[in-house]
Amino acid sequence: MSSDRSQACERTPGQAGEGPLVARVDLSQLVANMNCLRRAAPGLGMLAVVKADAYGHGAVPVARSLVAAGAEGLCVATLAEALELRQHGLQAPLLVFGDRRPESVPIAAAHAIDLAVVSAEHLRDLLPLVAQHPVGLHLKLDTGMGNTGFQVAELGAAMDDLQALRPNLRGVMGHYTDAEAPDGKSALLQRQTFQAGLARLREAGIAPPMVHHANSAGCLRGFTEGDTHVRCGIGLYGLLDLPDAEPAGLRPILELSAEVTRAVRVPAGTPVGYGSTWVAPHPVTLATLACGYADGFSRALSNRAWAGFNGGTYPLVGTVSMDAVVAVLPADAAIRAGDRMTLLSRHPEDPHSVLQTARLLGTIGYEVTCALHRRVTRQYF
Numbered sequence: 001m002s003s004d005r006s007q008a009c010e011r012t013p014g015q016a017g018e019g020p021l022v023a024r025v026d027l028s029q030l031v032a033n034m035n036c037l038r039r040a041a042p043g044l045g046m047l048a049v050v051k052a053d054a055y056g057h058g059a060v061p062v063a064r065s066l067v068a069a070g071a072e073g074l075c076v077a078t079l080a081e082a083l084e085l086r087q088h089g090l091q092a093p094l095l096v097f098g099d100r101r102p103e104s105v106p107i108a109a110a111h112a113i114d115l116a117v118v119s120a121e122h123l124r125d126l127l128p129l130v131a132q133h134p135v136g137l138h139l140k141l142d143t144g145m146g147n148t149g150f151q152v153a154e155l156g157a158a159m160d161d162l163q164a165l166r167p168n169l170r171g172v173m174g175h176y177t178d179a180e181a182p183d184g185k186s187a188l189l190q191r192q193t194f195q196a197g198l199a200r201l202r203e204a205g206i207a208p209p210m211v212h213h214a215n216s217a218g219c220l221r222g223f224t225e226g227d228t229h230v231r232c233g234i235g236l237y238g239l240l241d242l243p244d245a246e247p248a249g250l251r252p253i254l255e256l257s258a259e260v261t262r263a264v265r266v267p268a269g270t271p272v273g274y275g276s277t278w279v280a281p282h283p284v285t286l287a288t289l290a291c292g293y294a295d296g297f298s299r300a301l302s303n304r305a306w307a308g309f310n311g312g313t314y315p316l317v318g319t320v321s322m323d324a325v326v327a328v329l330p331a332d333a334a335i336r337a338g339d340r341m342t343l344l345s346r347h348p349e350d351p352h353s354v355l356q357t358a359r360l361l362g363t364i365g366y367e368v369t370c371a372l373h374r375r376v377t378r379q380y381f
């Protein structure tokens with residue numbers, strides 16, 4: 001064992017020009033993905049969803065590319081996310097989905113940031129503030145999501161408040177729960193509820209210029225009739241998972257690679273990681289990678305995931321640590337400290353693509369990239 005260990009070759013992560021753990025993001029494919037979504041919704045404006053740091057891809061560079069390529073607006077979840085974009089010089093129209101705090105209104109108005117109105121109570125709270133702080137508002141209708149927005153039945157009682165805020169109302173919006181489903185049933189039901197809400201508003205003379213209900217799946221499946229805009233997130237990042245079809249033209253834009261901090265040939269019987277949950281069955285090469293659950297690489301991937309190197313894929317073994325995970329390669333593998341292995345591949349068919357990794361975890365691609373911690377270096381090309 002000691003002679004095997006003596007072949008170890010160690011190096012401090014980050015000595016190379018790039019960080020030990022790097023997410024490389026292809027901004028031209030991002031724009032290609034946006035254009036692909038646009039082709040599915042001809043004539044509609046694109047509100048690009050860049051919340052959660054652009055689903056982990058980096059909100060500022062992603063937003064800059066999309067706006068430069070013609071996105072009509074940007075959407076985020078919180079006021080802080082919107083302010084980050086403004087602070088980085090993004091002037092595009094901005095919509096915040098989920099901030100109902102009265103103290104946010106003057107700040108949003110001062111930075112030309114629109115707010116979604118998420119409930120009747122929120123609308124009432126806005127009334128005394130908006131005269132002084134004229135903020136743009138998008139009225140959210142709960143067409144089936146069941147967690148935010150107005151029920152159509154609530155609109156009647158809110159009509160006086162809506163009339164008072166009419167000059168500020170820029171849009172009416174809804175959100176699909178399951179536009180991915182091949183039968184389209186739930187999307188069609190939601191569409192009907194949305195149309196009923198829009199009709200109820202129109203009867204009262206309320207017809208804001210923007211109407212938007214579709215996320216990426218709704219956009220690609222064409223559930224957009226009568227809308228002026230689409231609100232796409234996951235499709236921009238090339239990670240839309242449709243059960244019945246390849247989302248034509250959409251490609252993943254992020255690849256995660258980690259530096260090998262140690263490569264060592266070990267004999268059979270060598271344990272790996274906390275709890276020694278994996279033990280080498282025969283002589284192998286262990287490659288330790290500078291990536292752990294603190295980076296957003298889930299501990300639930302322990303002994304389940306894969307990493308790519310020089311065209312091959314190799315299992316990750318042992319428990320994922322906070323800052324390290326270990327790949328196992330053949331004993332004679334030509335790998336050394338400073339080499340890089342791919343932990344999330346851009347090729348959907350790879351066992352370590354984002355979507356395959358999500359499936360291993362019993363989750364969705366959104367969660368895999370959103371989890372990537374800010375300490376992961378982002379590089380853009």
Ligand SMILES: Cc1ncc(COP(=O)(O)O)c(C=O)c1O
Nearest residue numbers: 049175215216231232233234235
């Ligand atoms: C209100 C709202 N609109 C649009 C989107 C974008 O959805 P998708 O990423 O599925 O395109 C989201 C994402 O969760 C959302 O919360």
